Amino acid sequence: MSRLEEFIDTLEDFELLAFYKYRYNTFLRDSQVKIITEIENRGLNLKDIDVFITNAKNMGIDDDNYCPRCFSSKFYYANETERLYNSYYFIEIKNDFRTCLVCLYSQDKERNKNEKRSFWYRLTKNKES
Numbered sequence: 408m409s410r411l412e413e414f415i416d417t418l419e420d421f422e423l424l425a426f427y428k429y430r431y432n433t434f435l436r437d438s439q440v441k442i443i444t445e446i447e448n449r450g451l452n453l454k455d456i457d458v459f460i461t462n463a464k465n466m467g468i469d470d471d472n473y474c475p476r477c478f479s480s481k482f483y484y485a486n487e488t489e490r491l492y493n494s495y496y497f498i499e500i501k502n503d504f505r506t507c508l509v510c511l512y513s514q515d516k517e518r519n520k521n522e523k524r525s526f527w528y529r530l531t532k533n534k535e536s
């Protein structure tokens with residue numbers, strides 16, 4: 408069994424459909440066939456993707472332990488060091504990003520982007536005053 412097959416084997420039905428929705432186009436033909444075969448073997452219908460994802464959400468799994476986009480609870484954690492600098496400042500920030508394994512959404516990264524924006528906003532403000 409390939410790593411992809413092992414992975415999709417662990418997915419719940421709604422996760423498999425979300426996986427198809429968000430990732431299918433990023434795979435090569437061989438892998439796409441494996442994904443479609445698994446969907447067919449489970450008797451799932453591609454037309455029901457959003458229904459399945461909405462149902463997962465309605466089951467109450469919408470807290471912080473679940474991906475806000477596809478409601479999977481399968482994540483990986485990546486460490487990244489970011490460098491922020493301009494002619495006045497240089498700082499390094501270490502980040503622990505949690506990214507959804509199914510749809511690759513990273514809420515932490517989104518939050519970080521917003522924080523960074525307000526950080527730069529404050530810096531510019533300080534310089535002007």
Ligand SMILES: [Zn+2]
Pocket residue numbers: 474475476477478479507508509510511512
């Ligand atoms: Zn997700």
